[in-house]
Amino acid sequence: MNDATAALKESVGQYGVWSAQLRADTPAGAAERADAVAELERLGFGAVWLGGNSSARDAAPLVAASSRVVVGTSIQSVWEHEASAAAASFAELEVAHPGRFVLGLGVSHGPRVAGYGRPYAKMTGYLDELDRAGMRPGHRVLAALGPRMLELARDRAAGAIPYLVTPEHTARARERLGEGPLLAPEFKVVLDTDPSRARATARAFLARYLELPNYTRNFLSLGFTEDDVTGGGSDRLIDAVFAWGDEDTVRERIAAFHDAGADHVALQVVEDAPAGTLPREGWRRLAALLA
Template sequence: MDLSGVGVWSHHLRYGDQGEAAEAAAELEELGFRALWMPDAGGPVFDAVGNLLTATSRIVVATGILNLWMHAPADVATSFAALSSAHGDRFLMGIGVSHAVAVDAREPGRYRKPLAAMKTFLDELDQADPPVPAERRVLAALGPKMLSLAAERARGVHPYLVTTEHTRRTREILGEGPLLLPEQTVILCSGAEEARELGTDWLRRYLDLPNYANNLLRLGFSAEDLASVSDRLFDAVIAWGDEEAIKRRVDEHRAAGADHVCVQVITADPNAFPREQWRRLAAALG
C-alpha cells in the first residue's frame, strides 16, 4: 500500500452519482494520484468503497472517515475482509469519532467520552474474526490524546481541516514511524476576493464544530479569528491561488512531516465533480 504522494479527498466520490464516481476514480488513478478519500455521514459506505475499488486497479481507497457511531465493529470487519479479498491490500480504513452535534441528532446523549469510544471500537476490531489489522487503519485525530492512541493502535493519522503548523506538531507527537496523512482544502482561483467568496461560508460551517474550533484555538488562533473567519485563519486553513500556490502548500506539509497529502477542491458548484480542477492539480503536483 503506497501512501506517498498526493491523494484526492472528495464527497462527490461518496455521495455523487456513483457511475460518474467510478469514471472519475479511474481517471484520477491514471492522472497519478495515490489515494482516494471519502467521508461517511451515513448510508452504505462500503458499497461506495467497493465501487471505487472495482473501477480502479492500483490506487488506495480510504474512508476519511468511517464514523464509528454509525457502524457495528463486527459488520465493519466483515466488510473489510470481503473488500480486501476481492481487491487486495488497497482499502485503508480511516476511523473517527465525528461530532456531537451530528451523532446526538440521531440519538440524543449518545456522544460521550469519544476517546474511550475509539478504544472500545478498536478493541472490537482486533477481536473480530477476521480482525481489521492495525496496519490497515488510521485514525482521524487532532488533539494529543487521540494522536497518541493512533500511534499505538493504528498505522497513523488522518487530520482534517488543519494547518501546516498542526502537521509539524503532529509529527513531533507521533515520532518517525506512524503515517501522517493530512487533508488540505484548496481553491483554484485568480485572487483573494474569489477565494473568500467560495470558501468563507464553507469554512464557517466547520468552525461551528467544537472539535475543529478547539484545535485551531490550540494552534494560536483567537476566538475573534474564528468568529470573523479572519484572513489569517482562512489563509492558514485553505490554500488558494494558482497551481503553484497549491503545490507550495502541499510541499509545506511534506516539509513539516506529512507522508501524504489529500487535497479537497472547493468550487462554485458543490454538487459538480471538480474534474477539470483535478486535472490541473495532477499536472502540477505529480
C-alpha cells in the same frame, strides 16, 4: 514501522484526493464516479479519501473501477457503524482487492451525534472490537487532532488522517506519532488567483465546520483567536487552511505539509459549484501543477 504500514505508505504515495462527492452510493451518478476515480488513478494520485460518514460499501465500486489507487474512508463514524460489521466489510473487500481499501475511523462531532460522550473511550472500545474480529491495526487509520488520539493512532493503527489542519499541526502530529506511522493530513485548495473571490469561496465552505467545537478548539490551540473562528473565519484563518493563488503558490502551500512531516496530503478541491458536482477539471489542474 511494520510491513503493513510501510506498504500503505508506499501505496498512497505523496498525494491523494479527498472528496465527499465520490462517496454517494445512489445509482444516479455511479458511472461518472467510477470514471472519475479511474481518471484520478491515471492522473497519478495514490489515494482517494471518501468524505462524510463513509464505509466500505461506498468504497467498493470505486475500488472495482480502478486497478491501483487506494480508497479510504475519511471517515467512518464509530457511532454509526458497528465494529463487527466494519471488520467483516473490510475483510470482504480485502479478499477481493488486497491492499486497496483502508478503514479511516473517527469520533465525529457532538452536535452531529445523539448521545455523544467520552469519544476517546468510544474509540478505544471500537478498536478493541476490531481486534477481536481479527482486523489488524495496519489496515486502519484515525482522524486524530489532539495528543491522546494521535497517540492512539500511533499505538493502535497505521497512523493518522487529520482533517482541517495546518502545517503547524502536522509538525506537532509528527512529533507525537514518531517517524513510523502514516501521517496524511487533508488540505483544501481553491484554484483561483483572485483574493476576494477565492476567500469568499473558502469562507462559504468553512462556515459549517466552525460550528463544530473539535475544530475550533484545535484552531485555538494553534494560536488562532476567537475572532478568527467567527463570522465564517478571518482572512488569517482562511489563508492558513486553504491554498489559493497561482500554481507556484498552491504548490508551495502543499509542500509545506510535507516539509512539516506529512507522508501524504489528501487534497480537497473546493469550488463555487452546485452540491454533488465532481470537480474533475480542478483535479486535472491540480495533477498538472503537482507533476
